[in-house]
Amino acid sequence: MMNDFDNVNDEDVEVIPPESEKVSGMKTRPAEETVEKLSLALEQKAKEAAAANDKYLRTYADFENYRKRIQRDLADFRKYANEQLALELLSVVDHLGLALKHASEAGETNEGLKEGVELVYKQFRDILEKFGVKAFKAEGEPFDPAKHDAVMQVPTADAPPNTVVQVFQDGYFYYDKVLRHAKVGVATNPPAKDMAEGCE
Numbered sequence: 001m002m003n004d005f006d007n008v009n010d011e012d013v014e015v016i017p018p019e020s021e022k023v024s025g026m027k028t029r030p031a032e033e034t035v036e037k038l039s040l041a042l043e044q045k046a047k048e049a050a051a052a053n054d055k056y057l058r059t060y061a062d063f064e065n066y067r068k069r070i071q072r073d074l075a076d077f078r079k080y081a082n083e084q085l086a087l088e089l090l091s092v093v094d095h096l097g098l099a100l101k102h103a104s105e106a107g108e109t110n111e112g113l114k115e116g117v118e119l120v121y122k123q124f125r126d127i128l129e130k131f132g133v134k135a136f137k138a139e140g141e142p143f144d145p146a147k148h149d150a151v152m153q154v155p156t157a158d159a160p161p162n163t164v165v166q167v168f169q170d171g172y173f174y175y176d177k178v179l180r181h182a183k184v185g186v187a188t189n190p191p192a193k194d195m196a197e198g199c200e
Helices: 021-080 083-106 111-130 192-199
Strands: 133-136 148-155 164-169 171-174 177-180 182-188
Touching: 083 111, 083 133, 083 171, 083 177, 111 133, 148 164
Parallel strands: 148 182
Antiparallel strands: 133 171, 164 182, 171 177
């Protein structure tokens, strides 16, 4: 059986040239425009994705900062939650200290009572210290307005000026901050005439 194409010679074959520019332009131009449109759309979406990622990273960083701040505030709240109670209890400690002082001045008439008050006073101070309340030394220290309240000036040549020479009420720290300022007397230079009399 013969095929219609078996008798075809090379001369009989008509070579069709590539499509003309006009025809090829018509076919390729829409493809180029489509590629260009897709490239622009892809570029736009890439910018939107970058902006969304940037917004996400900023939001995440803000959230992390907020979370850390809340944790720090909560830790501070727990640490300083009893501050007001501790401040109120200091007046009890002060009164027990005054009771001991007066008992010592009165003599040994009530030795048992004095020992009982000493035990209560010590126990109170130990409990306060256990919860972060500690007395700080003031006498002999340079005057520091962050820790001391000056209630009077004491003219004296026995201590340098601006030195604490008397303590009227103890000061206390509550962990790392001042719970109560110490009420103190601060040394000043004696008047000139007193110094002249002292030299005679």
